[in-house]
Amino acid sequence: MKDEASGEMIFSHTYCTLFREWQTTEESQRVRRAYPHVLRFPWPKASVVVEIHDRNRAGAFQKSWSTTLDPASIFSDPGNPYQFESVDLEINGTAEEKVDILFIAEGYTAEEMDKFIDDAGRSAGYIFSEEPFKSNRQRFNIRAVKSASQDSGTDNPGEGIWKNTVVNSSFYTFGVERYMTTMDYRSVCDVAACAHYDQIYILVNTDKYGGGGIYNHYSISAADNLQSRAVVIHEFGHAFGGLADEYFNSAVAYNDYFPLEVEPWNPNLTTLVDFDSKWKHMIADGTPVPTPPDEAYEEIVGVYEGGGYVAKGVFRPMIDCRMHTNDAAFCPVCSAALEKMISRITGL
Numbered sequence: 001m002k003d004e005a006s007g008e009m010i011f012s013h014t015y016c017t018l019f020r021e022w023q024t025t026e027e028s029q030r031v032r033r034a035y036p037h038v039l040r041f042p043w044p045k046a047s048v049v050v051e052i053h054d055r056n057r058a059g060a061f062q063k064s065w066s067t068t069l070d071p072a073s074i075f076s077d078p079g080n081p082y083q084f085e086s087v088d089l090e091i092n093g094t095a096e097e098k099v100d101i102l103f104i105a106e107g108y109t110a111e112e113m114d115k116f117i118d119d120a121g122r123s124a125g126y127i128f129s130e131e132p133f134k135s136n137r138q139r140f141n142i143r144a145v146k147s148a149s150q151d152s153g154t155d156n157p158g159e160g161i162w163k164n165t166v167v168n169s170s171f172y173t174f175g176v177e178r179y180m181t182t183m184d185y186r187s188v189c190d191v192a193a194c195a196h197y198d199q200i201y202i203l204v205n206t207d208k209y210g211g212g213g214i215y216n217h218y219s220i221s222a223a224d225n226l227q228s229r230a231v232v233i234h235e236f237g238h239a240f241g242g243l244a245d246e247y248f249n250s251a252v253a254y255n256d257y258f259p260l261e262v263e264p265w266n267p268n269l270t271t272l273v274d275f276d277s278k279w280k281h282m283i284a285d286g287t288p289v290p291t292p293p294d295e296a297y298e299e300i301v302g303v304y305e306g307g308g309y310v311a312k313g314v315f316r317p318m319i320d321c322r323m324h325t326n327d328a329a330f331c332p333v334c335s336a337a338l339e340k341m342i343s344r345i346t347g348l
């Protein structure tokens with residue numbers, strides 16, 4: 001966002017979208033689709049120019065859209081369509097100094113709001129049960145918005161179940177059963193506008209396994225599944241840290257998600273195109289690159305082939321990690337990236 005008069009940049013923000021994922025699916029080869037998006041920035045004092053710079057397949061930024069926005073225009077509405085109550089679950093300081101996580105209720109009826117507040121508190125507890133969040137808990141604020149839905153639960157197209165819920169979440173995104181997301185980002189942001197936030201966590205009132213997490217877009221997961229703890233931490237790693245999936249053995253709908261001739265922007269994967277910009281400084285002398293996935297290197301930061309949904313050409317930092325099997329803790333590279341993000345958001 002630039003001040004229109006001076007041209008000076010006064011705000012910037014980075015994010016990913018579900019649409020960007022869709023662009024790598026088989027469907028995108030034969031169907032034209034549009035996904036709604038919402039841009040979020042401080043209410044400007046004077047007329048501003050808002051630009052979107054999109055990363056192309058080669059990894060370079062290109063200006064793809066811009067508009068002029070005058071806060072004094074009759075079409076500029078500072079109001080919010082929703083007036084849902086927001087509850088402070090844990091406040092450790094001002095919004096400027098802290099990472100503000102906002103849980104929003106999805107698939108909870110008005111009568112189920114006590115359950116939602118319990119579920120949100122438990123889910124926040126999952127995040128802060130694991131490093132590096134555990135020792136940085138004081139640098140976060142946690143709030144919850146009681147966004148009531150008409151129906152309880154969420155869509156499960158595989159069983160013909162369709163629910164009327166506040167942000168329109170669903171399983172089977174891109175045909176993958178466990179991939180629960182919502183394309184209705186406008187409703188997500190309208191609900192979230194009821195409280196201050198840096199990170200949106202959509203908590204879905206279901207016990208079915210699934211969820212998703214997209215960098216600075218949202219995290220979403222089931223409240224009541226037996227594996228919810230692992231899923232909550234993993235998805236928050238995507239949405240907050242921009243961490244990529246280090247696995248390559250589960251079915252996904254993506255094709256060539258990480259072009260092999262481009263260094264991924266995500267901190268925890270490399271194609272070795274520009275490894276100097278990644279975790280090279282964290283590798284001990286004498287560790288071979290690539291590193292064989294042997295027992296000898298089990299707990300050692302190296303460069304292990306396989307990650308980002310492919311077995312060849314994309315490399316990850318550890319044999320196992322929260323972003324790989326989801327049975328382990330975050331690897332040192334992922335942890336460092338999360339710590340860096342906490343510092344960036346808190347300004348400390």
Ligand SMILES: [Zn+2]
Nearest residue numbers: 268321331334
């Ligand atoms: Zn990792």
